[in-house]
Amino acid sequence: MTTPTNAMPESLDSRGIAPTAMSATRPMYWSVRRELWENRSIYIAPLAAGIVYMLGFLISLIWLPHSMREVAAHHPAPQLVELAMPYGHAEWLLLVTGVLIATFYSLDALHGERRDRSILFWKSLPVSDLTTVLSKVTIPLMVLPLLAFAITVCVQLIMLLESSVVLIFHGVSPATTWAHFPVFQNWLVLLYGLVAIALWHAPIYGWLLLVSGWARRATFLWAVLPLFAIGVLEKIAFNTSHFASMVKYRLMGFAPKAFDFQGHTKPTIDSLSQLTPGRYLSSLGLWLGLAFAAAFLAAAVRLRRYRGPL
C-alpha cells in the first residue's frame, strides 16, 4: 500500500502547486484510498476473521497444557503437525476471506458508481478511465493479498505469545512450540503463496471487473452463467468437458505450478525447497492468464468511457 506518493508532504496542496508539478502516480494513490473509503469491508472483513479466529484459539488454550503434556511422551512427528495446525488454519481462513472479498468487490467496483450515479462526479475530475480501472484492480491483486498477509502474521504472532504465556503459567516450557513452528519460513511461504494465487487469479478479477462495468444489473449472474452455459453446451454437443477443466485449472492450477508437494497427500509445505517459483514463472498458464487479464482490463477501460449512470 505504500506508494512513493505517500511520502509527499501535504503542505504542497495548500501552497497551490503548479499544475505540472502533480506527479502521475498521485491520482492513482488517491483513487486507491478512495476505494478503501468506500469499501471498508476490504479491511474490516479480514480483521474480523482474524479476531474471531483468535477468540476461538484463546478458548482452546484451556486444553493446551494438558495436551502438551500428553504429546510430550509421544514421538515428535505427530506433535509437530498438531501444534502447527491452528496456525495453518489461520492462514487458510484469511486466504479464503480475502478471495471472497476480492470477488464481491470486483463484481461491484464498476457497477456501484453507475448505480449511485456518482460516476458523474468521478468523471468530472481529471482522472482517466485507465487510472480508475487500474486503481480498482489494485485491490484484489495487491491490497487484499498484502492485507491478508499482514493480518495473518499478526494473528499468528499473538497466538504464539498467548500459548507461550499459558504454557509458562502451567510450568511447561514453550520452547517446543517455538522450535516446531518455523515462523519466518512460514511467513515467506505464505507471502509467496498469496502473490502466486493473486497473479494466477488476475484474469478472473479482470473478467469480474469487465462484467461489473458492462452489466446493468445482476453482475454475479452475468459473470457466472455464461461460463456455465459454455460448459453445458460443450458437454451436450461434444460430450467433452475441456471448458470446465479449463475453468478448474484457472481456479486451482496455481498449486501444482507454484508448489511441489512431493507426494504429500495433503497440501502441506514443510520446507522452502517445496516452493517452485521457477516452474510457476515459466508456466504458460500464468502468462496466458495475465494476457487475458490485460485484455479484460483494456476492455473495461474502453467501456467505462461509454458508461454513465444506470
Place this chain on the structure above:
Amino acid sequence: MACIEARGLRKAFGKTIAVDGVDLRVEEGRILGLIGPNGAGKTTALNAILGLTPYKGELKVLGRDPWTERDQLMRDVCFIADVAVLPRWVRVSQALDYVAGVHPRFDRAKAEGFLAKTTIRRASKVRELSKGMVAQLHLALVMAIDAKLLVLDEPTLGLDILYRKQFYDSLLNDYFDRSRTILVTTHQVEEIQHVLTDLMFIDRGRIVLNCSMEEFESRYLEVMVNPEHVAAARALKPMQERQVFGRSILLFDLMPDLMPDLMPDLMPARVDRQQLAALGEVRTASIADLFVAVVGNPGGGSEGAAR
C-alpha cells in the same frame, strides 16, 4: 479561441435524435443559459461537451476533443450534473482530500472557506446532509477549482428558494470573474435572468434562439395593452398574447425578420418602441414568456408571428 465551438453536432439514440446538427460558439467570459423543455436535448448537448457521450460532428472545448481527452479537459472544466452525484458514503473531509489529491487546480483553503460559511461539518457523510447542503458542498468543491469552464445542469433542482438564491449569488460574487465561462441549464428561468450574459433556446435538438442578453432586452418587449388599443396592437402581429386579470399582455419581437426559419411572406413588419408605448405599458419581456412564445407553439416563432 472560443471556449466551446461546435459545428453540426449530432447525437441520436436509436431513432430518437437528441441533438440535431447544432452549431454553437461560446466565447470566453460569458454566462450562457441553455433553456429548453424536457427532452429537448440540453443534457445530451452538455454531455457531449463534457466528454460523457460520443457524438457526430465537430466539437472543440478549450481546443480539445472532449470525447477522447476527457481527463485532460477536466483540469480546466468543472461540472455539476442535474442530480446529486456526490457519493453518499463519502465524508466531507474525504471529498476535500480526494479532490485535493487528484486535481492540480484545486485550492483547498478556498473550499474550506466556503464550507465555513455553511453548517456542514467535516465529519459528516454526504448521506447525512440535506439536499441543499449537498448542493452547497458540491458548489464549494467546484468553486475552489480554478477552471476555465463551469457547466451546471439543473444545479438547483429540488432546492428551496433560499438555497437557490444563495447558489447563484455565490456563483456571481465569489466565482465569476469575466475570464471564466459558465454554461447553465435550468427550468427556473426567471431566477437566472439577471445572471446571464447570453441566452439560447433549444427545442427538439435544434437551437431556436441564440442571442446576448443586451440583444434580448432591446428586441423583445411586452406591452400591457390598454383595453381600447387591443385591436390595434393585435394588428402589429405580436408573438404571443396572454390575459392577466382581464388585461391583455402582448409580446413583440422588434426584429421578427431575424427570426430563423421564417417564411418571407409571413414576415411581419418591424415595430418600434414608440409605436408600442402608445398602446400601453411597455417593459422588457421575461425569458419565461419568450420561451413559451418560441417553444410553446408548434412551429416555433413563425406561427406565433403569423397569428
